Amino acid sequence: MIRILKQIFRTGIVTEPLPTEIDSEITEVGTKLEDAIRKRFRRSLTIRQVDSGSCNGCELEIHAINNPIYNCERFGIHFTASPRFADMLLVTGPVTRNMEIALRRTYNSTPSPKLVVAVGDCGCSGGIFGESYASLGSIDKVIPVDVFIAGCPPTPAALLHGILRAVGNK
Amino acid sequence: MSVLIDAITPVLGAEFRRDEGLHPSSIPSCIVSREKFAETAKAMKSVHALLAAEWASDETLFGRGFGIYACYRWGAEYLIIKTEAPFDDPTFPSLTKRFLPAYRFERQIHSLMGVTPAGHPDLRPWIKFEDWPEDAWPLRKSFDASKPMPRVFGEYKFVRAEGEGVYEIPVGPVHAGIIEPGHFRFQAVGEDILNLEERLGYVHKGIEKKFELLSWQEGSRLAGRVSGDTTVAHSLGYCMALETMTGCSVPERAQWLRALFLERERIANHLGDLGAICNDAAFAFMLYQMSRLREIMLRTNHKLFGHRFIMDRIIPGGVAADIDADGKELILKELKKLLKEFNKLVTIYDENSSLEDRVRDTGILIPDKAREICAVGIVARASGLNLDCRMQNPFPPYDRIELNVPVLISGDVHARAWVRVEEVRESIRIIRRILETLPSGEILTEAGIPAPDTSGFSAVEGWRGEIVYWLQAGPNSEINRCMVRDPSSVNWLGLEQAVLGNIVPDFPLCNKSFNQSYSGHDL
Numbered sequence A: 001m002i003r004i005l006k007q008i009f010r011t012g013i014v015t016e017p018l019p020t021e022i023d024s025e026i027t028e029v030g031t032k033l034e035d036a037i038r039k040r041f042r043r044s045l046t047i048r049q050v051d052s053g054s055c056n057g058c059e060l061e062i063h064a065i066n067n068p069i070y071n072c073e074r075f076g077i078h079f080t081a082s083p084r085f086a087d088m089l090l091v092t093g094p095v096t097r098n099m100e101i102a103l104r105r106t107y108n109s110t111p112s113p114k115l116v117v118a119v120g121d122c123g124c125s126g127g128i129f130g131e132s133y134a135s136l137g138s139i140d141k142v143i144p145v146d147v148f149i150a151g152c153p154p155t156p157a158a159l160l161h162g163i164l165r166a167v168g169n170k
Numbered sequence B: 001m002s003v004l005i006d007a008i009t010p011v012l013g014a015e016f017r018r019d020e021g022l023h024p025s026s027i028p029s030c031i032v033s034r035e036k037f038a039e040t041a042k043a044m045k046s047v048h049a050l051l052a053a054e055w056a057s058d059e060t061l062f063g064r065g066f067g068i069y070a071c072y073r074w075g076a077e078y079l080i081i082k083t084e085a086p087f088d089d090p091t092f093p094s095l096t097k098r099f100l101p102a103y104r105f106e107r108q109i110h111s112l113m114g115v116t117p118a119g120h121p122d123l124r125p126w127i128k129f130e131d132w133p134e135d136a137w138p139l140r141k142s143f144d145a146s147k148p149m150p151r152v153f154g155e156y157k158f159v160r161a162e163g164e165g166v167y168e169i170p171v172g173p174v175h176a177g178i179i180e181p182g183h184f185r186f187q188a189v190g191e192d193i194l195n196l197e198e199r200l201g202y203v204h205k206g207i208e209k210k211f212e213l214l215s216w217q218e219g220s221r222l223a224g225r226v227s228g229d230t231t232v233a234h235s236l237g238y239c240m241a242l243e244t245m246t247g248c249s250v251p252e253r254a255q256w257l258r259a260l261f262l263e264r265e266r267i268a269n270h271l272g273d274l275g276a277i278c279n280d281a282a283f284a285f286m287l288y289q290m291s292r293l294r295e296i297m298l299r300t301n302h303k304l305f306g307h308r309f310i311m312d313r314i315i316p317g318g319v320a321a322d323i324d325a326d327g328k329e330l331i332l333k334e335l336k337k338l339l340k341e342f343n344k345l346v347t348i349y350d351e352n353s354s355l356e357d358r359v360r361d362t363g364i365l366i367p368d369k370a371r372e373i374c375a376v377g378i379v380a381r382a383s384g385l386n387l388d389c390r391m392q393n394p395f396p397p398y399d400r401i402e403l404n405v406p407v408l409i410s411g412d413v414h415a416r417a418w419v420r421v422e423e424v425r426e427s428i429r430i431i432r433r434i435l436e437t438l439p440s441g442e443i444l445t446e447a448g449i450p451a452p453d454t455s456g457f458s459a460v461e462g463w464r465g466e467i468v469y470w471l472q473a474g475p476n477s478e479i480n481r482c483m484v485r486d487p488s489s490v491n492w493l494g495l496e497q498a499v500l501g502n503i504v505p506d507f508p509l510c511n512k513s514f515n516q517s518y519s520g521h522d523l
């Protein structure tokens, strides 16, 4: 136990302000966005992540925004296990034929107003997998999308920025 | 002397025919009649070989029928045995009775290529879903992959257990966390798991078919996206298979840099896994600490190589990112800090008795079972199998660096975690050695285009385990077939075995300790 506490104190708080290029944009809209989360979502934005066919690269970066360095909880963002509690679906793609039905069901289980954010080049356009017998391509081919976050995979900073953008939009 | 060739020679006698198509013949390969296909499997079994992969290729463009290939491994040796089936009689004798992993390989061949393994006990579709038209065989040349398929009615028949107090828990495809989709069906009594049936295929993106539409150069980008967490090892596997076909000799410096990338990928993933395993045993402290260390590595990657996961930096003929003196300095400094902190965390892991209680004796895959399913990688090494392609099929610099491969025999969650701990330390040591002795010179050369009707093979030790690629060039030197075998294709079978008799709440923990890829399996 002592070792654990020591390690915790030694580590301190490692959460960083966002990188400057993104940070400046955030300061611009920053207060407004925090306001939005506060008012619209009562200080907390709850996200359900759905992998509708990704290569898992995008998921790794979504994990990263939960790490202590990006610490998305400071913006009141947290991830939930059930779409029924979610304000936002964070969907990675391309939507496979085998996931299409599950994705539609998840979307239908999410209460309004549901925000949908498509993540990654695959989520935005189908990426390298494109459209085929097995892949339907971008997320918006299957459910309505509010914001697209490009990148293969998008960096954690880009993800945070995109999520905040989606909140600001509505 | 080759154990594998010696074993099949008496079976084949005069029939023994080397397949000259595999170029260069670093991996021996032979063609046998359909009758002998199962017999050779028996001979392989008798010398304790393992089945590494089994796949089919549509060879109608060459005026042949289907080629069915089985690849066996014994220590450092590989042997590919091929048989052919005419187009109008697409069957071959099943190997499932001899080799358990053939169970899924053959279901996959049957579902996606439409070639039937005669004598297979269970021909329910695999990866192909019940709502696909029955005659949709995407890997056949005659299949038009560009069009969406209609949905038909059908039902997947799960294995059932009946009796007093037996109930069923369906989980997925959309899981509770930030993970890939798949379906698990448990039969349980009280809290004890009687049976687990996996149902995968949800992230089938048609990757193997897609390869056939790409140029050899573009192929490495797609290989890098078979499983995003293993992007380095997959693109390396693809490139190495291609390079054996064209006879391209990759510059030394490029090979060392490839090893550097591979080891960095291994460390980053192991750190993430160790944190996640502890988190699933309700020890969130470790998740945050480990993910912090992981983030440090990813940032260094980004700074030095331009991508956090070093995606698209391994390309046919070499690498697309170099390192200078400052970069080396940066990595050495990073590793020093990393190792110091990592060792502290490992002590905490080791001394935490409530954690120990969860991870020890949980989810045991006994060595016999691991051998039976022909497990690879971390899962194999945690269950007593000393398998590591870096040691058994080394490319430079691994042929010069002696490698300590951790092997444990307890086969439980702890063993799978501990193999990772040891491998992180070992990879740090390897990276230091690489940086000390990195040769100078070019980092890229012309990869070339393979000759028609040749094929190439590679086996690379990714962080999960052995990745196998097999490439075949068509009549116009295009990609006729790209077979990808991620470690997950065999190791998923291990999870089904390991959870038996465990309690349902321990499933997430067992699953995390395996951490197999869905995308790499579903393709």
Ligand code: SF4
Residues within 6 Å of the ligand: A053, A054, A055, A056, A057, A058, A092, A093, A094, A119, A120, A121, A122, A123, A127, A151, A152, A153, A154, B225, B228
């Ligand atoms: S965008 Fe890139 S990382 Fe994300 S799922 Fe597609 S290929 Fe993988």
